Amino acid sequence: MIITWAAGLIRRRSGRLAATALGIALAVALAAALGSFLTASKSTMTARAARSVAVDWQVEVQAGTDPATVLRSVRTSPGVRTALPVGFARTSGFQARAGGSVQSTGPGTALGMPDGYSSAFPQEIRQLTGTPAGVELAQQTAANLHAAPGDTVTITLPGAPETRVKVDGVVDLPQADSLFQKVGAPPQSQPTAPPDNVILLPAAAFSRLTGAAGATAVTTQIHVARNARLPSDPAAAYTAVTGAAHNLEVRSAGGALVGDNIGAALGAAREDALYAQILFLFLGAPGVTLAALLTAAVAGSGADRRRGEQALLRTRGLAPRKVGTLAVIEALLIGTAGGLLGLGLAAVAGRAAFGTASFGATATSAALWSGTAFALGLAVALLVVLVPAIRDLRAATVAQARRSVGRRDRSPLWMRYGLDIVMLAGSLLVFRASSGNNYALVLAPEGVASISVSYWAFLGPGLLWLGSALVLWRLTAFALRHGRGLLTRLARPLTGTLAGTAAAGINRRRRPLARSVVLFALALSFAASTATFNATYRQQAEADAQLTNGADVTVTEPPGAATGPEGASALAAVSGVHHVEPIQHRFAYVGSDLQDLYGVRPTSVGSVTALQDAYFAGDTAHDLMAALKARPDSLLVSAETVRDFQLAPGDLINLRLPYARTGALRTVPFHFAGVVKEFPTAPKDSFLVANAAYVAKSTGSAAVGAFLVDTGGTHQKQVGDRLRSQLGTTATVTDITRTRNAVGSSLTSVDLSGLTRIELFFAVLLAAGAGGIVLVLGLAERRRTFAITTVLGAGRRQVRGLMLSEAAVTAAGGLLGGALIGWALSQMLVKVLTGVFDPPPSAVAVPWAYLALTGGVALAAIASAALGSARSFSRPAVEELREL
Secondary structure, eight states: OOOHHHHHHHHHHHHHHHHHHHHHHHHHHHHHHHHHHHHHHHHHHHHHHHHOOOOOOEEOOOTTTTHHHHHHHHSTTTTTTEEEEEEEEEESSEEEEETTTEEEOOOOEEEEOOOOOHHHTTTTTTEEOOSSSSSSEHHHHHHHHHTTTOOOOEEOTSSSSOOOEEEEEEEOOTTHHHHTTOTTOGGSSSSSOOOEEEEEEHHHHHHHHHHTGGGGEEEEEEEEEEEEOOOOOOHHHHHHHHHHHHHHHHTTSSSEEEEEHHHHHHHHHHHHHHHHOOOOOOIIIIHHHHHHHHHHHHHHHHHHHHHHHHHHHHHHHHHHHHHHHHHHHHHHHHHHHHHHHHHHHHHHHHHHHHTTTTOOOOOOHHHHHHHHHHHHHHHHHIIIIIIHHHHHTTSHHHHHHSOOOOOOOOOOOOTTTTTHHHHHHHHHHHHHHHHHHHHSSSSSSSHHHHHHHEEGGGGGHHHHHHHHHHHHHHHHEEEEEOOOHHHHHHHHHHHHHHHHHHHHHHHOOOOHHHHHHHHHHHHHHHHHHHHHHHHHHEEEEEEEEHHHHSSEEEOOOOOOOOOGGGGGHHTSSSSOOEEEEEEEEEEEETTTEEEEEEEEEOOOOOOSSSSOGGGGSSSOOOHHHHHHSSSSEEEOOOOOHHHHHHTTTTEEEEEEEEEETTTEEEEEEEEEEEESOOOOOSSSSEEEEEEEHHHHHHHTOOOEEEEEEEESSSSSHHHHHHHHHHHHHEEEEEHHHHHHHHHHHHHHHHHHHHHHHHHHHHHHHHHHHIIIIIIHHHHHTTHHHHEEEEEEEEOOOHHHHHHHHHHHHHHHHHHHHHHHHHHHHHHHHHHGGGGOSSHHHHHHOOHHHHHHHHHHHHHHHHHHHHHHHHHOOOOOHHHHHHOO
């Protein structure tokens, strides 16, 4: 009996079974793909965080402790691969004679480097010129001293005689911030910048230099590279690494303090991993839910036929338990087929997008997610097929089961009690609370192993999505019920004299049509919100890189350089350079507070770098640049300075700036014109932005601090390499490609577009399915109605018009509703997930091309469904009625 029933289903209901299985396949594929990608992303975050640090641990030997004892203790610690001692000595200054003049610098740092250090820690030192062994000058120090390999430099230490050394090379210290950190100090106590003057000495030369110095001037650190295997999850890896660091400190009995660089990197990665998990839920869960709803709609379109079949079976004496068993078989058949198809679809998507069916996850993780997704598919099948069948079996009598449904005209319970309005109100309340100024979706305190996520913030977008869907259902049903006259006029071009009949049919089928409209709108809103969020994220990731670097390429002059704006002409001649913009960098006293001052040309600075409104407060970027141009003594200050000095617009601010000729501080009047929160190349803390021409006039110098180079957004790395080759060690050249990798979070490094590529692909399929499959199955259920209409005299063109009328209602309602829901959901997602963006966007980025593609595919699916149904209705109506 079971085999006969299953064979009959496959033979007679193959189209409907395939459509239902396809809906389940989409849910399974999306869940498996996103889950595997999330697991792989976390593993990638851990690996990249570990690779991003040059030195895993900087173990500082405490005063009164023997460095050799600490070194032995470190080398015997579990997971330590390499441990080398490095000496740090504070210098009084450096001096060099070059080109007939003597150049001197202020205090700096001398490092004692052991043999093999460069090969053990290759990311710490980058050779620029000269030989990699011997005495090395940092690039900035070489520029300050005008020194090159072969020159002699004099080193002065407090309480020690001068020492002369011959320079063997010039190096760059890419991770100077961590190298010169204050070990064990909290972030707020760390130096604001590494020392400008650094010299690297072989260990023997360093020992001779510091032999006569006081003990307080010399510190020893043990630099450690670890090889312990880390858990794939950043949070677990962070816990393991910090625990090992604490263990080392305990074993040294206070003789060593660990600067846990790898722990700090993993601490940032664990926060990004949680954001990735949140994005998985925010952006992925609606897709899985939508696929389940699509499956339910497909299965529900044949509900009347299924009830009739069950009634027929019971009339012929089959017990309700047997009928239930057949329903179980049908659900398992659909769930298994859909699950296997979904896993295959996920594997194909993974191989196409990432080159591997597992999305980069381990075999165990991929298998776990595949099993979970397959179980989800079976659950959806049981929910949409078995549960309605069991409910119908409890209809008490065969007569009730055979009775035609759909005659009850009473509104659903949720509509009568206004559940949709309640959901929208709840969404707004949650949104207001979760988008406050001090709200943190992910809380990861510095140095604390545990992190927390405010998952209740999910209620805002979730309630908005569901509430908007129910409101759209209410409005669609209302419009179709009371808009019969309008529907008649709109249907006349398609149906001719049957326009009234078409309107009446639409009115009578308002509930199924409302369901189709809502499903189509939800599919479009899912595609729109996901695409918009992804486009906004890419926009802000690029803005963050440009904010930090300043422009596509930035050439930074060494301190004290007198290069003026005219230096831009030599840079502009380099191949690939479109425009060069000079920017001043000075220091000014606001009262007793020393702050960075940036002088810009208001009319042209925006041509080489993105000035977003989010960088400023109270006014737009365009208006504030216009204010600097209109009144040259205008000054933009940070919010912190405004608060500390209680400034109001128009207030006079007297800054003290060094005058170029004498070096003495001179009072220069400015007027407060606006608040600046962030600015290209500027630090995160307090700084000032002024008109460059006014600063040059007031200080007697037009010297610039940096040149912002526009390459047209392409070939930044190549242009940066050309400028480095031309300038040598006389200036520092940074390009946005390298800066993007340096400042981007590990969430950026795993490329969020990989997540959204998957979602956007499935969003197109869901939109097409919601618009086409549901419509074509609904029209197939009405073959009897169309056959009767033909028998009564309707022409083929009029019948096609009846089908196209329903398709038009679905398309129009779905497009309008989907656009509104997608817009509202995009705005809420971007606001709630503000922590993902740095800097926060002033406006969302709308991917019009993708939205047009999605809308076009969905409309094409609807039109194809209607026209295909009309073409399939080719047999004589009498034969159609006889079969039905």
